[in-house]
Amino acid sequence: xxxxxxxxxxxxxxxxxxxxxxxxxxxxxxxxxxxxxxxxxxxxxxxxxxxxxxxxxxxxxxxxxxxxxxxxxxxxxxxxxxxxxxxxxxxxxxxxxxxxxxxxxxxxxxxxxxxxxxxxxxxxxxxxxxxxxxxxxxxxxxxxxxxxxxx
Numbered sequence: 001x002x003x004x005x006x007x008x009x010x011x012x013x014x015x016x017x018x019x020x021x022x023x024x025x026x027x028x029x030x031x032x033x034x035x036x037x038x039x040x041x042x043x044x045x046x047x048x049x050x051x052x053x054x055x056x057x058x059x060x061x062x063x064x065x066x067x068x069x070x071x072x073x074x075x076x077x078x079x080x081x082x083x084x085x086x087x088x089x090x091x092x093x094x095x096x097x098x099x100x101x102x103x104x105x106x107x108x109x110x111x112x113x114x115x116x117x118x119x120x121x122x123x124x125x126x127x128x129x130x131x132x133x134x135x136x137x138x139x140x141x142x143x144x145x146x147x148x149x150x151x
Contacts, residue, residue, distance in 0.1 A: 025057070025060075025116070025118035025119070025120060026053055026054045026055030026056070026057060026060070026120075027053075027054045027120060028051060028052060028053045028054065028062075028114075028116065028120060028122060029051075029052045029122055030049050030050070030051055030052070030112075030114050030122050030124060031049065031050045031052055032047060032048065032049050032124060033047075033048040033049075035047055035126070036128070037127065037128060037129060038128060038129050038130070038131035039100075039102045039108060039128040039129075039130070039131060040102065040130070040131045041102050041103065041104060041105050042101070042102065042103075043101070043102055043131075044099050044100065044101040044102075045099070045100045045101075045102075045128065046097055046098075046099055047097065047098040047099070047100060047126070048095075048097050049095070049096050049097065049098060049124075050094060050095045050096075051091070051094040051095075051096075051114065053094075059117075060116050060117060060118065061090065061116065061117045062090075062091040062114055062115065062116050062117075063088040063089060063090055063091060063114070063115050063116075063117075064077075064083075064088070064089050064091045064096075064112065064113070064114050064115075065083070065086055065087060065088045065089065065112075065113050065115075066083050066085065066086075066110055066111060066112045066113070067085050067086055067110060067111055067113075068085060068108070068109070068110040069109045069110060069111070070106065070107055070108060070109040070110075071102065071104050071106050071107055071108030071109060071110075071128070072102075072103040072104035072106075072108075073100055073101055073102045073103050073104065073108050073110075074100070074101045074103065075098055075099070075100050075110070075112075076098065076099045076100075076101070077089065077096065077097075077098060077099075078096055078097040078098070078099070079092070088115070091114060098112065100126070100128070102128065105130055106130055107127070107128065107129050107130055108126075108127070108128040109125070109126070109127050109128075110125075110126055111123055111124065111125050111126070112124045112126070
């Protein structure tokens, strides 16, 4: 009986693991405020973004990059950095703004990818059609004759 007790205790001690499992990698998303779906050449669209993390690990780094599939334009960060396609840039804040400036008359299509240093990523796709200013212009229709009021 003593032999069984010693065997049971030794198996218990052997099977213990002193290493604690610490979760370092947490899923995340990027929330974006609504943006217009049309843009004209020379127009800049503000894209407000917020990183939403399911957990927080102190040593997590986030990077951002973009790739343009269609159209010509520039994407800038709120800190003034102009992105080059597929180059990674350090994302320093959870809330950030991007500024896309259309440089062509055609439709614009690009993706923005936010990645962490654990291999997780979140992709955003933006599509802007060309806005024909004449079609979207404001038309004023007079409904009567008006005279200024005299004091």
